[in-house]
Amino acid sequence: MRIGLLTEGGYPYATGESRLWCDRLVRGLAQHEFDIYALSRSARQENGGRLPLPPQVRGVRTASPWAPASDRRGRPRRYGRRERRRFTTHVTQLAAAVCGTDAGLADEAFAEGLYGLAELGREHGGLHAALRSETTVRALESACRAPGARRSLHGATVPDYLVFADRLERALRPLSLDWYGAEDGLGAVDLCHAASGGPAALPGLLAKRFFGVPLLVTEYGVHLRAHYLAAADAPLSAPVRALLAAFHGCLATEVYRQAAVITPGNTHARRWQERCGADRAKVRTVYPGLEAEQFAAVGDGDDGGDPHTLVWVGRIEPAKDLVGLLHAFAEVRKAEPHARLRLLSVPRHEPGTATYLAHCQALAAQLFPDEAADAHAVGDNPVSFEEVGGPYAPGLADAYAAGAVVVLSSVVEGFPVGLVEAMLCGRATVSTDVGAVVEVIGGTGLVVPPRNPRALADACLALLRDPERRSRLGAAARARALELFTVEQNLAAFRDIYLQLISHAPVRRPAECVGADGRPLPFAHPAEAYLPGHWTRRDDGCRVSRGAAGGAASGTGPSGRGTTPLWAEQRGDADPGAVSGAVLGTVPGVGAGSGVGAVAGKGHGDA
CATH class of the missing domain: 1.20.120 (Four Helix Bundle (Hemerythrin (Met), subunit A))
Incomplete structure (x- = not known):
């Protein structure tokens, strides 16, 4: 199957939220071919280079919506x-x-x-x-x-x-791209898989409109929701914000209406999609898959970590509400003087990150004046700010292994990947009730209201003081994560969806095999045409078998009966008996030279 993978701001580049799951998808479904059509985020992202691509990726086409527009096809700019x-x-x-x-x-x-x-x-x-x-x-x-x-x-x-x-x-830039060729573009793929319901899905809409290619839309973070959150900080007037919100809402509705299947990453995303008009019959939740192996050592053979340490892992940004977490830890410290908090952040150089980090460090120094919170060292400091993945920094699994309880304090969250990582490490968790947290936790951790430091502190104290409960919750969390949130279950789900879509919308064939009403002609492609082997395409558009089935297709295989190639039968130019004998002579279980060709072509056999 040939898949057109449509991405925006992520894969195949080295940065972007969709990078990891798209890469795992492409590598995990090696039996399919992928054509990648990417909308890049910035010149910096493009200059950062692409990830190494596996051989099943046929090619990559990139468009730059951020760059000045130009008509690359040389067509007139002025309309008549x-x-x-x-x-x-x-x-x-x-x-x-x-x-x-x-x-x-x-x-x-x-x-x-x-x-x-x-x-x-x-x-x-x-x-x-x-x-x-x-x-x-x-x-x-x-x-x-x-x-x-x-x-x-x-x-x-x-x-x-x-x-x-x-x-x-800029949002409609995909309408002007040269991606819609019938032979070398989206018209030649069997399925379009969009990694977002926003502008990335526009090429998929046009492929369906122009060529009838089915569209699959996957959203682990709903594009419309992300737009609403980003618009709050954008320096735009109220009318412009309203116009952009309305446009993206209309676009999301049309994408969901035209998609054959929609796969949200959680129920939270699913509710957003249904609110925008997605048909429930089309929606199928597919959880993101994480590599469980990298956390196996911690999850299976760990002693539970430092029983006095709380761990937070994530990106430093206001949505994570580290200010509320520091105030909560101040209450924990009063009740448990030996408690410590380790804040381990993923390196991220974006506007505002350094400012927010400095604000949190200043707050920690203010809350614990007698125990200055150093920016790097742990020592005897109750609060430490560290990075994950540096040359002298702990790895991701080691970060979760450092403490007995993992805390998530966000006020805005989509799918909490860090929470799943903590579950794979067998850690008890305390989380705020935002996004898909409750769905992910499923009763294996404590959940408190967001923006409530007192409730967050009480939940942390309850687990710090009860090691048996921590152990039970950690074991249950790991079992749940291994069942629902691994790469294997993610790939199995998409493998089934691909086959389901193709079964309802078969691979498109040459025009000679389609009736006047646009429907495929019955028996236009006999079953013999689908023998296993390597395939190529003739100039007339019909497929010819090579390799394992090459002899049968050309009539020179072990049966030795036919001399006419298989594609001739489809065009009515050959004796069907001779061709059928040539093909069936190589089918396993029938036996080469067993006389099947004679039976099919001459009415008798010597088997």
Whole structure:
């Protein structure tokens, strides 16, 4: 099977949230071929290089939405009168969908506008320039001032329209790419697998529209939710935020509507998708898979760690609420003077990280004035800030092994990967009730409300004071993680989904094998065409067997009966008996030269 893997800001580059699971998917399903179509995040990411790719990856195509747009196909940038009229119609439909409040009409108008623009860009190019033109600005202005427009858009001004038109063009950049060839693009794949429900899925929508390729959408972090969270800190006006939120909402709805199967990574993500219109019959939860082997030594043969130490592992950012955790630990320290807290962070150089880390270190020094919290050393300090994975830093498994209880204090969380890692290490956990935490824990740890340092402290004290309970919870957590959250279960789930999708949408065949109504002709491809072996494609589009089945396909195999190649039977140019004899003579259990060819071709046999 040939899979078109659609990614955004991740695989195959060395950074990005989707990097790990996509790499495990591609390597784990080695029986399939993968074409990777990647939307990169930045020039820095591209310059960082790609991961080493396995041989089943046929090729990688990369687009850069962050870069200035250009029409690489050399088509005219200026539209004629007819093209301008088409563009105006479709961009007006898109603007009306984004600005309107009627969800039913908005979904229909968005789909018509989106696919209309895609067809225009495919035929004439120049879409990126048109989306930044005055026509787009006028369409947005009319839609924002029309009756029934969203209230938040009534105060929009021309600068707001210009900013949104720029963001819109970048989001719709996949419509102008040269990825949609029938022979060397997405038209040649058997299935599109999108790693996000946002712009990364746009090529999959067009592949389904133009070629009927089924679309599978996997979201471990819902793109629409991520957009909402990122928009809160973006320096944009209220009307622009409203327009972007409406656009991404319409896009998510259309992606979920067109997808054949949707695989959220947890029930929390599933609720978001269903709220955006995903059909429950299409949704199947597939948990992310983690490599359990790297935690086996800690989970199976560990003594439980330092019984007085709490461990936190993750990225330093405000959403992790380390401030609340430090206040909670201050209460723990009062009740248990020997308690310690180790904060082990994953190195991450992003804006705001250093500032937040310095703020947390200053707070720790303030809360424990007589025991200054050094930035690196552990020693006798009750709180230590360390990094994971450095040349002199502990590894990930060693980080979890350092303490008896692992704490998660987040106020915003999707799928808590760090929590699963702690479970694989057999550690008892204390977590805040956010995201998919309760679903992941499943009764094998303590869960408290977020932003409640007192409750967090009480739960930590309860486990620090009860080693038997810690042991029971840790063993149950490891058993649950090994059952639900391993790479093996993840790969098995996607292997089944791929086969299910292809069974409902078979591999597409040449036009001569399709009837006038667009449906495959019965028996257009006899079963003999699917003998195991290496396959190639003739100039006329039909497949010919080589290698193990090469002799049978060419009529020169062990049966020695036929002289006409297998593809001739499909075209009606050969004696079916001779061809069938040539093929069946190599089928296991029938026996080469057993006379089957004579039976099939001459009406008698010598078997």
